[in-house]
Amino acid sequence: MEWTLFGLFLLSAILLGFSLVKSYRDSKVEKKQIDLVHVSMMKEINSIQDSIRDIELDIEVVINEAGIQLSPERKLFMREVIDLYRRNYSIESIAEKKEVPETEIEQLLSPYLKIKDEGGLVANAN
Template sequence: MEWTLAGLFVLSAVLLFISIIKTSHAAKVEHNEVNQIHISTMKEINAIQDSIRNIGLDIEVVIKETGIQLSSEEQVFMREVLDLYKRNYSIESIAGMKQVPESQIEQMLAPYQNVAVEGGNAAHAN
């Protein structure tokens, strides 16, 4: 009986030791996976930041080359108006939101509006 209890105690100690080793190994593997995901995410973030920086520099070059003089407030206003227009808001609703005349919004959006080709549509209608 004593040998059986001693054997069971030794067996339980061995199983506990094996369990601790396996748990430790699994934790290390999981930690490495988390590190790899973190590294890849940071690489993606850095790439996006580089792209944003390049876009900003491109815009600055285009503004300097074209000679457009807009204040930062005017740029923000123009960006907001163009964003609303690209999201299919009507010129009337944009003018109402921004509390400016519709003619001003139309003038601002004129270069960005799609010009429909009526002749091409009529020719293919028959």
């Protein structure tokens, strides 16, 4: 009887050891997978940052070549106004929010205004 209990205890200790080794190996594999995902995400983030940097440089070159001189405050103001317009704010609400006359907002947005029924005019011209 004692030998049976000792055998069962020994068997359970061996199974516990195998279980611990297997879980250790599984955790190493999982850690490697997480590291691979992390590395690929970091590469993608770096790639996006490089693209953004290139776009910023391209914009700077275009602005310099066009001879447009805008202060940083004016650029920020224009960016905010255009962003609000593209998020479907009305010109009146943009003017109210920025505390400027509506005519100034309209002039600023004139190159960006969407012309409605533009396709109909071209189709009827034929």
